[in-house]
Amino acid sequence: MIKISKLLYCIAFTTIVMCWFTSGYCENSVKKNNCIDCHNKQGIYKVFENGERIEAIVNVDKYKRSAHKDLECTACHIEFESSHPKRRFRSYSQYKIMSNNICDSCHSDILNDKIHKNFIGSKDGSQFLLCTNCHSPHYTAKSGSPLNNTSDEKEYCLSCHKNEIQIEFLNGDKLSAKININELSSSVHKDLQCSDCHYGFSHDLHPRRTFENRRNLSIANADTCRRCHFDKYTMYEDSIHSKLLSKGDERVPLCTNCHGYHEIQEFGEERTKIARKCGKCHDEIYNIYAKSVHGAALFDEHNKDVPNCIDCHTSHEIKNPLTANFRLHIPELCGNCHVNEKIVGKYGLSTKVISTYIESFHGKKTALYLRENGKFDNLEKVATCVDCHGVHNIKSLRYIEEDVLKEKLVKRCRHCHKKASLNFPNAWLSHYIPTFYKTPVLFVIIWFYKFFIIILIVSIILQIFLSIWRYAVSR
Numbered sequence: 001m002i003k004i005s006k007l008l009y010c011i012a013f014t015t016i017v018m019c020w021f022t023s024g025y026c027e028n029s030v031k032k033n034n035c036i037d038c039h040n041k042q043g044i045y046k047v048f049e050n051g052e053r054i055e056a057i058v059n060v061d062k063y064k065r066s067a068h069k070d071l072e073c074t075a076c077h078i079e080f081e082s083s084h085p086k087r088r089f090r091s092y093s094q095y096k097i098m099s100n101n102i103c104d105s106c107h108s109d110i111l112n113d114k115i116h117k118n119f120i121g122s123k124d125g126s127q128f129l130l131c132t133n134c135h136s137p138h139y140t141a142k143s144g145s146p147l148n149n150t151s152d153e154k155e156y157c158l159s160c161h162k163n164e165i166q167i168e169f170l171n172g173d174k175l176s177a178k179i180n181i182n183e184l185s186s187s188v189h190k191d192l193q194c195s196d197c198h199y200g201f202s203h204d205l206h207p208r209r210t211f212e213n214r215r216n217l218s219i220a221n222a223d224t225c226r227r228c229h230f231d232k233y234t235m236y237e238d239s240i241h242s243k244l245l246s247k248g249d250e251r252v253p254l255c256t257n258c259h260g261y262h263e264i265q266e267f268g269e270e271r272t273k274i275a276r277k278c279g280k281c282h283d284e285i286y287n288i289y290a291k292s293v294h295g296a297a298l299f300d301e302h303n304k305d306v307p308n309c310i311d312c313h314t315s316h317e318i319k320n321p322l323t324a325n326f327r328l329h330i331p332e333l334c335g336n337c338h339v340n341e342k343i344v345g346k347y348g349l350s351t352k353v354i355s356t357y358i359e360s361f362h363g364k365k366t367a368l369y370l371r372e373n374g375k376f377d378n379l380e381k382v383a384t385c386v387d388c389h390g391v392h393n394i395k396s397l398r399y400i401e402e403d404v405l406k407e408k409l410v411k412r413c414r415h416c417h418k419k420a421s422l423n424f425p426n427a428w429l430s431h432y433i434p435t436f437y438k439t440p441v442l443f444v445i446i447w448f449y450k451f452f453i454i455i456l457i458v459s460i461i462l463q464i465f466l467s468i469w470r471y472a473v474s475r
Contacts, residue, residue, distance in 0.1 A: 035058075035073040035080075036058060036060060039056055039057060039058045040057065040058060040059075040060055041057070042057065044056040044057055046095075048089050048090065048091050048092055048094075048095065049088065049089065049090050049091070050090060050091045052091055052092045054092060058138050059138075059139070062138070062139040063138050063139065065139075066136075066138060066139045066140050067140045068137075068138065068140060076102050076137070078102075096132055099131075099132060099137070100131050100132070103131040103132075107131075135159060136159070153193050153194055153195065154184075154193070154194060157179075157194045158179060158181065161177055161178060161179045162178065162179060162181060163178060164176060164178050165177040165178060167217075169210075169211050169212060169213050169214060169216075169217075170210060170211065170212045170213070171212055171213045173213060173214060175214055175217070179262055180262070180263065183262060183263035184262045184263070186263075186265070187262060187263055187264045187265065188264050188265065188266055189262070189264055197224050198224075199224070199227075215250050218254050218256055218257065219254060221254075221255075221256055221261075222254045222255045222256065225255040225256075229255075232316050233255075235314075235316035235317035236255075236316045236317070238317055239316060239317050239318040239319070240318050240319060240320045241253060241318060243320075251281065253281060257280075258277050271298060271304060271308050272298060272299060272302070272308075274308050274309055274310055274315075275289065275290075275295070275298065275299075275308045275309055278309040285392050288392045288393050289309075289392040289393075291393070292390075292392060292393050292394045292395065293306075293394050293395055293396045294306040294307055294308075294394060295392075305337075305343050305346075305347075307337060311336075311337075312333060324369075327382070327384060328366060328369055328370050328382070328384070330384040330385050330386055331354060331357055331358075331363070331366065331384055331385055332354075334353065334385045335353060335354040338350075338351065338353045338354070339351050339352075339353065339354055350430075350431045350432045350433075352431055352432070352433055353385075353431040356430075356431045356432075356433070357385075357431070360428075362382070362383040362384075365382055365383075366382050366383075366384060369382055383416065387412065387415070388409070388412050406422065406425055406426075407422075409425040409428075410422055410424060410425055413425060434446060
């Protein structure tokens with residue numbers, strides 16, 4: 001009986017203590033519930049003297065996930081302790097400035113740190129960037145808490161980065177860290193979380209990194225792309241751009257220079273975008289290309305059949321066009337389009353460009369160099385497509401008079417054949433197979449030799465057979 005009495009005594013004492021400690025909490029909970037009973041309903045607005053108004057609704061679900069969920073309403077709204085006074089404000093701006101003082105009462109240490117001082121406004125409102133511009137008063141996420149979904153993270157990050165925040169580099173340059181929400185929403189990365197790219201950053205970790213200049217920041221960001229696009233990154237590592245970058249060339253483009261940061265778009269069917277991207281660095285070549293037969297068809301006619309920069313140079317594994325290997329593969333490169341009947345057939349162009357080139361002296365010499373891996377000193381004497389047609393300045397030959405064309409072609413030939421006469425180009429039949437209507441004499445001679453060679457071979461075989469037969473009979 002004594003033990004039971006002691007047990008009952010302990011239970012009673014514990015109950016009294018718990019009630020005493022929780023009495024204030026219960027009372028405050030009642031107060032909070034009283035506030036939410038009204039402020040959880042639609043149609044509650046605060047109207048200011050200038051006509052502006054804001055909703056006075058509190059979303060209970062969001063509030064329960066916020067950093068302020070354990071606070072009572074009166075902890076911030078102290079003037080509402082015992083009554084619900086009617087306050088007057090000239091405008092919403094004045095109301096926000098007054099509300100900012102409430103944050104200062106608890107977060108004075110944070111408001112005075114180096115990060116917040118860069119963009120928190122002054123008390124007089126001369127700079128209108130206050131706490132509530134970035135942090136929602138009722139739905140502020142708790143530091144270090146896990147995010148509930150992607151939209152919460154974006155909302156949290158954009159609460160600051162929707163404002164004009166400057167990144168300052170050691171050399172004195174500045175870069176805006178403001179995010180254009182519309183561009184981000186239309187980006188191919190729109191479904192990613194901010195931390196997928198900006199790893200190391202979270203609700204409670206926002207490290208201050210220092211870079212000498214904007215270029216160093218871009219180089220650091222390029223490693224971020226590698227985490228998802230490793231195949232493209234390894235191609236880039238073997239490119240001429242990467243090799244120049246390793247030598248310290250600061251003009252070399254990185255991932256973000258071509259694709260952007262938050263506004264990354266698919267190039268899709270708009271092939272002109274690719275050429276314009278390359279033109280940002282290669283402006284002189286871009287202007288030459290734009291006036292060529294390929295560039296004019298691309299920009300003026302939006303022709304999808306003509307090649308742009310990456311069709312010849314590729315997009316990521318860009319090779320040095322001045323090397324022997326690149327030069328020897330030019331006929332194969334041009335042949336990607338010019339042997340395709342579906343592409344060039346509709347324009348009345350010959351699809352025999354590769355076969356006719358290979359059958360020529362120039363083509364056979366190029367094939368020999370390829371077999372020897374280009375191990376010759378006089379590689380510049382090998383004539384490929386670009387030696388006659390040009391590189392980026394390719395022109396159409398359809399509307400050029402024959403005499404003018406021959407004169408220009410002779411100049412090309414004289415690059416290698418110094419003593420070439422005006423009739424020297426006549427030996428080249430272009431890339432078209434001789435026909436009876438276009439070149440009747442040559443057409444007849446070719447077919448004559450074909451039949452003549454067959455008759456000659458048959459005659460030789462017959463002569464050998466008859467000689468053997470006569471030798472056998474004579475014995």
